[in-house]
Amino acid sequence: MNVRDEMLAKLNRRKPGYSLDREFYSDPDVFQVDMETIYYRDWLFMGHDCELPKSGSYMTVQIGAYPIVIVRDAKKGIRAFHNSCRHRGSRICSAEKGTSHRLVCPYHQWTYDLEGKLVFARDMGADFDPSQFGLKPVHCESVGGYIFVSLADEAPDFTPVRAMVEPYLAPHHLADAKVAFEMTIIEKGNWKLTWENNRECYHCAGSHPELCRTFPEAPGVTGVDAQDEPEIAEHWSRCEAAALPSVFKISDDGQYRVARMPLLRDAVSFTMSGKAAVSRPLCDSVTTPQIGTMLMFHYPSIWNHILGDHATTFRVIPISANETAVTTKWLVHKDAVEGVDYTIDELTKVWIATNDQDRRIIEENQFGINSPAYQPGPYSPVHEGGVLQFVEWYASFMKTRLTDSRRPRLSQVA
Known part of the structure; x- marks a missing residue:
């Protein structure tokens, strides 16, 4: 039995309402299947339109084995490519961000335009056809100032995502904002532990004194039963009356x-x-006062907060079975001036503290799960509805894809 069959068997006999088996949080082979089945096939949040302010602006991201580059092209569109030269494979752009009117491989100076076309390759012979050696494209979509990519050969349909999230993002004009500060922390824990920790505030009172000054611990905020809480329903009604889409919506899956x-x-x-x-x-x-925070998540790569004065986005990219990179970006009005309209300390203090506290929580969680004595435990139906929802999504998602991967394709049957 291979690792995929073992995962499917474990998921099929998993007890509902309980955490996953140890291997799902610690085994390198399971981690590789997670990457191949989810991160290499689904839409992933990468960054913001405003980080690419002009033609030639680019950013680079490493997604597992894949280095990619995202660029603003000559017509101001946003494109993504595999960051690998078509000559001998060298990484083309090594900086996290930059600006260039051409993408030039540092190894042998093969040169590509902003649409990925090969425009210069020295001394390749008379039979060489440069049109066959453009950069390999990566599926790329932008919605409400958020950039998503998919590494899949055939990307999932992005239309339903756009239809749901665009009305909620649109009032905030984040494509015209600017990133005031960003940071990346490495959590020594599995990516699913990062998400489980995010999806509940059961731990907040004992762990996040800064965040708890403003963020409610009400289970409906992080869970899926917000409509049952009168205070939240009243908030939705007030914001909707001000033309701010607010009510809870979740995709069918x-x-x-x-x-x-x-x-x-x-x-x-x-x-x-x-x-x-x-x-x-x-x-x-x-201009509506006290609009609260507009929450969005899209598994497996983003959660966010959009407030009246700024926005914060969190990007989740796994590194290994026991390491996860979490990148946080703080966005403000494009004309806001540091030192006049805001200070970095005031803007970032709460989430820098909270991120570090969560890092320690997740790392201790990983230590305990790595023990052979660990066995799955029950989630709180009151406070951990969001965790239950995430784990059920993961289990259902993986069961479907692992089952589909076992079915012979028509070409195999013929």
Whole structure:
């Protein structure tokens, strides 16, 4: 029995409402299947349109085995390519961000235009056809200022994602914002532990004193039963009346969700005081006070907060079975001035502290799961509805794809 068959067998006999078997959080072979089955096939959040302000602006990201480059082309569109030269495979762009009117391989100077076409390759002979050696494209979509890519040969249909999330993102005009600060931390834990920790606030009171000044611990905020909480329903009603889409929506398969949630008391931002971190609103057209935070997740790569004064996005990219990179970006109005409209310390203090606290939590969780004595335990039906939802999504998603991969293709049957 190979690792895929073993995973499928374990998922089929998994007890509902319980955490996963140890191997799902620690085994390198299971991790590789996760990458091949999810991260190499689905839509992944990479960054923001505003990070590519002009033609030639680019950013690079490593997704498992795949280095990619995302670039603003000559017509101001956004494209993504495999960051591997078609000559002998060298990585073309090594900087995390930059600007260039051409993408030039540093090894032998093969040169590509911003649409990926090979425009220069020295001394390749009379029979060489440069049109056959353009950069390999990666599926790329932009919605509401968020850039997604898919490494799949045939990407999943992005239309349903766009239809759900665009109305919620559109009022904030994040394509016209700017990244005021960003940071990446490496959590020594499995990517699923990162997500499980994010999907509940059962741990918040004992772990996040800074965040708990403004973020509610109400189970409906992180779970899937927000409509049952009157305070949240009232918040939705008020925001919807101000033309801000707010009510809870989740995809049929549970992979992505949007909702606008209230903050505690009179808080308007994630700061120590609850007051705005940025004096200039994120978007000039959103003037409704106390809009709370617009939450979106899209498994497996993003959750976010969009407030009245700034936005924060979190990108999740696995490195190994026991390592996960979490990149946080803080976005503000494009004309907000550091030192005048905001300070980096005030803007980032709560989430820098919270991210580090979560890192320690996840690493301790991983230590315990690595023990041969670990066995799956029950989730709280009151406080861990969001975790239950994530694990059920993962289990259902993997069972479907692992089952499909065992079915012979027509070419194999013929």
